Amino acid sequence: MIYRIRHVTRYEYKTPVTLCYNRAHLLPRDTARQQCLSTQIRITPTPVYSVRREDFYSNLYYYFSIQEPHTSLEIDVSSQIRILQPTLNFDLDIGNSCARARELMQAAVDEETLLAREFCLDSPMIRRNDAVREYALPSFDEDRPLLSAVRELTSRIYQDFKYDPGFSTVATPLNEVLEHRRGVCQDFAHLAIACLRSLGFAARYISGYLETLPPPGQTKLVGSDASHAWFAVYSPGEGWFEFDPTNDNIPSEQHITTALGRDYGDVTPLRGVIFDGGSAQKLEVSVDVTAMPEP
Numbered sequence: 001m002i003y004r005i006r007h008v009t010r011y012e013y014k015t016p017v018t019l020c021y022n023r024a025h026l027l028p029r030d031t032a033r034q035q036c037l038s039t040q041i042r043i044t045p046t047p048v049y050s051v052r053r054e055d056f057y058s059n060l061y062y063y064f065s066i067q068e069p070h071t072s073l074e075i076d077v078s079s080q081i082r083i084l085q086p087t088l089n090f091d092l093d094i095g096n097s098c099a100r101a102r103e104l105m106q107a108a109v110d111e112e113t114l115l116a117r118e119f120c121l122d123s124p125m126i127r128r129n130d131a132v133r134e135y136a137l138p139s140f141d142e143d144r145p146l147l148s149a150v151r152e153l154t155s156r157i158y159q160d161f162k163y164d165p166g167f168s169t170v171a172t173p174l175n176e177v178l179e180h181r182r183g184v185c186q187d188f189a190h191l192a193i194a195c196l197r198s199l200g201f202a203a204r205y206i207s208g209y210l211e212t213l214p215p216p217g218q219t220k221l222v223g224s225d226a227s228h229a230w231f232a233v234y235s236p237g238e239g240w241f242e243f244d245p246t247n248d249n250i251p252s253e254q255h256i257t258t259a260l261g262r263d264y265g266d267v268t269p270l271r272g273v274i275f276d277g278g279s280a281q282k283l284e285v286s287v288d289v290t291a292m293p294e295p
Helices: 098-107 111-120 130-139 145-162 172-179 185-198
Strands: 003-018 017-027 032-042 049-053 058-067 070-083 202-210 226-235 239-243 254-260 270-277 282-292
Touching: 003 017, 003 270, 017 032, 017 070, 017 098, 017 254, 032 058, 098 111, 098 145, 111 202, 111 226, 130 145, 130 172, 130 185, 145 172, 145 185, 145 226, 145 239, 185 202, 185 239, 202 282, 226 254
Parallel strands: none
Antiparallel strands: 003 070, 003 282, 017 058, 017 270, 032 070, 049 058, 202 226, 202 254, 226 239
């Protein structure tokens, strides 16, 4: 299967912006499940300087600057992704126990585990604390397989929390999400990661896209797909395993990865600075994910 993705971001400014510098994490990366075949980027107004680069976590990003007055900015990114493995199948009931995984995280000296230890630590948007630890504990008996415990945690977040786009913003503290039991995919991924890190496990944030299918007999609306977020947990000697608490499932061919990091702040779709203007800005985002048969 090949997916065609189009992600359009448009800003409208009440007063002209004279200069801006931006970094966009909108270029899908290669993973064990997918291969990026092509990416085209169209920016209006035309940047005076632009370059593709790779960040610390091997994510691709696009840096550009516009140095002329403008009252609107549009970033239009089109990509084609080939799905290599629809689902990375794994048995939830075998592998490291919770106790063994925690022990190996401290004792193992292989390169993959040493690099994974960073994801046991606090990050700017995810802080370990007693509240998230207490929420997670009922699922993590010491002798239980780690992946089975994480799968249960994923289901509990799905059942206990309400998806509410109007509740949170990117700045909403995790403790408020836990207290009010509502949020969006970013919040639920952050919560799961905080739970795992609070128990001594490595977990990382994944951003990307999720193909949404219309009800039977209805036409899919343009722009109805969305940016999405989920998480992965690391089991020493076994690798990284992905889970989606927003949809209570294990990511499959409909999940397309853009970037990964410690939390949302590492993989923000668009981040930058503007000078002399930009008051009362209006943001519109449209995402389309279309599946096409392999030629």
